[in-house]
Amino acid sequence: MTKQTLSFQAEVAQLLHLVTHALYSNPEIFLRELISNASDACDKLRFEALNNAALYEDAPNLEVRVTFDKEAKTLTITDNGIGLSEAEAIANLGTIAKSGTKEFMGKLSGDQKSDAQLIGQFGVGFYSGFIVADKITVESRRAGLPANEGVRWISGGTGDFEVETIERAPRGTSVILHLREDATDYLSTWKLKSVIGKYSDHISLPILMRKEEWKEGEDNKGGEMVTTDEWETVNKASALWSRAKKDVTPEEYNEFYKQISYDHEAPLAYTHNRVEGSTEYTQLLYVPAKAPMDLWNRDKKGGLKLYVKRVFIMDDAEALLPSYLRFVKGVVDSSDLPLNVSRELLQESRDVKAIREGCTKRVLGMLEDLAKHDKLPEAKADAEVTDVVSEEDKAQAGKYSAFYAEFGAVLKEGLGEDFANRDRLAKLLRFASTTSDTVSVSFADYKARMKEGQEAIYYITADNAAAAKSSPQLEVFKKKGIEVLLMTDRVDEWALNYLNEFDGTPLQSVAKGAVDLGKLLDEDEKKAAEEAAETFKPLLAKLKEALKDKAEDVRVTTRLVDSPACLVVQDGGMSTQLARMLKQAGQSAPEVKPVLEVNAEHPLVKKLDGSVHFNDLANILFDQALLAEGGMPADPAAYVKRVNALLV
Structure with a gap:
């Protein structure tokens, strides 16, 4: 047996302070997070056991058990999933390897309900136990390790934690919460069932609790509820997407979305379908109401949860949707893919390509439906007209506008990525x-x-x-x-x-x-433009010479009314705006020499002819046209010097 005391990573210490002091207004999320972690541990065991069935040991049925002890004031969540070795307990419970509390804390808004959702999103759900507990004990044994290589992890949520090896016969993990005085209402079967039903009903594993029965007092006076040795399943214990649509309520769909997305708002729309044919799969896809904070983070993996015959395979399966639909959340459960499918195989599989096409069409169909019902008739103020507007139109009005405000820019990426659906996207x-x-x-x-x-x-x-x-x-x-x-x-x-x-x-x-x-131009306008172009030929030649290092060409235009000049590029050329954006992003971009178009009727252009300041005026004309479109003169100091000289 070994025992050691270790310090938390500095970021974890910060996080623990935050959890215990800032998120107490929504304390019940701790149970959601711990049950979700237990379910994940069982999914990981199921996945690893595909190549090593011995990991199931003598307990092939995966489950989560929730128990409590009123006298000891403890609440325990136990799973028989993959479990932890001593090294994993130190690494996983003492540090935040991926996201980091600095980023986590930077996302906090001050809205406690909203902030609570970030716990799951940033992979730090375990620490939510400290919302209700002043001490947490974790006892675990990794599947495949001997019983004498179990581990016990203990912390009071302050600066350090203890780890020791223990004897533990069952594989998996028990998280024992030593509840604070103000959290003892969780020592109640009714309370726990209520929270589990609200947040974890969709978990596909059975969540078990001991049954309670009424015990009469002496002489049939009074009585109390007592726990028995019999266990009962307190959730539906079936994958929500595997149930018939008619058996799932909108509230259940919304709650499932919140679980898989860590979003506290209901989705804008969802679609649930079983697809049959050469490729069979079930899809449950959601369009969020708000863009996630990492929508534009190129390092962030997006994608759907992939299951094969209800066996969890991977999060963030990018191959199931094109990149421009990376905001979509949901689940795909395939009947045809192999259980040992890898990310590399997903890229090559014909079945995956069929699933990708099917999911893309479903999402675009959802968006088209939202767009169709986005606006009520213009005469909606008229009572008689409003009466004939369908309830569906009323319910959907404004939803597409809300979606587009959040995700419109991402949707446009599809024009370059998805040729097959380009026309649908354009609409x-x-x-x-x-x-x-x-x-x-x-x-x-x-x-x-x-x-x-x-x-x-x-x-x-x-x-x-x-x-x-x-x-x-x-x-x-x-x-x-x-x-x-x-x-x-x-x-x-x-x-x-x-x-x-x-x-x-x-x-x-x-x-x-x-x-x-x-x-759209009348004959007089066309004739005037042609005459101006002819009259200005000598002046245009002088402008071309003066601006030969800046402008590809100089010509008279009919597009200007009040301004003396503007810049354009040739058809098919890269715009100056795009070239600027590429350079700002650190990417290479060709030097764009625009065309200077001048307004022959403008006093400043007329003043050019014969001016002793011709070169200065020509350069000012060009630089002002550049400024007007959001650019910056190549030599701002020279521009200012020229303007000042003319002002004087």
Whole structure:
């Protein structure tokens, strides 16, 4: 026998202080977390036993048992899962190997209910036991080790913990909570059943408690409930996704989602289906209401929980959904995959490809349904009209807008990743526009109100809405009353490279190529533009020479009304905005030499001809056009010097 006292990792000490002092308002989550850990331990045993059946020893039936002792004021959660060796107890219970408390504490919002969910999300659920206990004893033996290599871990939740080897015949783990005086209401069968039913009913393993029966007092006077030696299952003990949809309530679906996602809010939508055919599987997929904090963390694995014939295989099976749907949570249970399937095999399996396609279509179907019911009829204020709106429409109204605000930017990644579903994705996209401040305009909406003679869907990309709205490149479109879509997500410029048209109508960036409004320009405007281009030829030649290191070309344009100049790039070229973004992200980007377009009617442009400050004015014209689109002059000091000289 050996016994040693060790110190907690500094981060754990921080976490324990946080748990015991900040999360007491939702104490019952400790039982959810400890039962979830026990279930995971059984899943791990089942998985390891695929290659070594001897790990089951003499107890093939996996289960979780919850017991309490009123006199000792202890509550014990026991599983017969994989168990812990002494080294694992020290490593797993004394340190936080992956997430770290620094990041954990950085995510806290001050909302205790919300913060409590982070315990599970960051893999530190065991420590939630200290919400109700002033001491925790863990006794465990890893499957496959001899009985004399059991381990006992004890801590009062302060700076250190004790570890010693013990004799333990059964494999698995017992977590013994020595309850504080203010937590003794958990020494009640009714209370524990209530909490288990609320949080852990979906656990596919049986959760067992001792039965209680009424014992009459002497002479049939009074009496009390006493525990018996008989055990009963206090949860449904069947995988929720394996049950028929009609047998699962919305509340059960929502609670299961919260368990697997560590989200405290109900999901926005879910779908539950059994797919039969050449590939058989069950899918239970959820669309969250809020984006997770690590949505844009490239190192964070996303994906679904994978089961094979109800045997847990892995978390975060990325191969089951494309990357742009990484926000989707849920479970896939396959009837066809081998039990020893690896991540490498998932990438190559034909069955997995079929599951991936099926799950993708289901998720897109959910989103299409939300989009279909997003808006109530415009005349909803009219009582008679409102009466004919279906209850489904009322329940779903606004949900897609809420989804898009959280996940719209991620959805756009699918344009470049999922060619097969590109048209479906395009119909789901929403934008602000020059006629709508809200991000609610679809390509279909835009097409429906295009002007007669308009031959393209016009859009502009910018760093933010303000920059997009005030861009000089929009001036002629505003003058003509032509709607332009405003695209301000960082992914827009990249994504639109993969979408050239919508429903037969080409998409045209107002910042690429020479503006051609076609039938929307009258003959007088066309004639004036041609004459200006001819008259300005000598001046354009001088501008090209003065700006040869900055501009690829200089030309007269009809797109400007109030501004003297703007920058555009050639059709098919990389925009200056995208080049800036790539450089800011530390990636290589080609040097983009834009085209300078000038407004022949602007006083500043007219003043250029014959000016003794021609070169300075030409450079100022270019740099101001660059500033107007959110860029920065290559030599800001030189720009300021030129402006100051002219001001003086």
